[in-house]
Amino acid sequence: MKIQSCSELQEFDDARFVKKNLYKGNGNVVFLLHLLPGQEIPAHTHPGKEVFLLGLQGRGSLWIGGEHHTLGCQDFVYCGDEDALRIYNDGKEGWVLYVVLAAKKEPEVEQAKKPIKRHPSLFPLSHHHHHALVMSRQLKQQKEEPAVLREKLKKFWNEGGQRHFREEEEILLPTYSRYASVERPEITEMLMEHVRIRGQVEEILEGEEEPSGKLLYNLGTLLESHVRKEERIVFPMMENYIPEEELSRLGELLADD
Template structure:
């Protein structure tokens, strides 16, 4: 006998595939977009962050927006104590695909464009070392998730990925970027912007 998935399971699988939860889906498309965008800006602690950013950092802040969307989706889809196995597999595929299309070029832009120019002008920064270490943690989790997309992905790994992604982005928006804007000389800041855009574009961002 075939057992049909429950309505709640179907909703969670749909959400894992990129949908929105029921409370947002009842709103108009414009209301949903505004609600999600505001939630993301508030989560960074700066509702007008992109509007006030140095132009060199805007591509990275745009990438942060997409990263926070994923973090929010993971948190909502994994709210159950024991998420459905189909939900976990779909979420793992979603996270891996997002890493390849968005996070990998984003990390490259930071590691090859932003961080070196900041360190060349400001000297070694513990914060940048910490952020590089977090990038490596994300890469290790992605390798784990790649191996588990057809088996049983770890709910702990998915939750940890989403939580660190939120905190990592918040740290860059609220701490790293203000340091860049306040302390990197204007010409060097413009040079960083060129390097960031080149790397994002070269990797399909």
């Protein structure tokens, strides 16, 4: 345990901003930033970290992913590791910010620790989830041109993606509905995400112009979180309610890739 007074650490310097660490360990850093009027921290990102900021004293400007915001005393901001962050004191007094850089947990690592046991009848759907995760990683990392990514998305969608969504809606959910209520937030969320994913895929595939990086990234993020939710929450729930003989019958109805 450690108790420390933030006011004791307060320090401004005419030459440049001052950073004072409160805590550092396990991939996390907590510190105070002190900026005099006119001082700035140029745009930068924090790969692998989640960023939390709280205004402690004074006010100033933040640009998060190019968007301008004013941060006053007691205002809180969160930004992800992909958001470029610029901090500039355009106020009239010293500006103090409390900052937490928290290490992001890699979902793959988390999953590797806890292998999910899947009923064999749902293997075809889980197998397709693997393709969806590969696609979502490509959309997020954007190592290829948007036009190339669009072609890959088209192939993914036409050669199984679309059919996978239909199988969940037309085979899996109706079977489940015979044994348990579909009026649950997990199912509503799953279906709403299907609608949003379909909408975003259409926007990318049918757009006249090349898709923007943001559009591709957003789809990648949504697709990834959707698949993980199904694997960790929805499918275990289905396996729990659908009787064994019905699960076996389901396996025969699902496409095998």
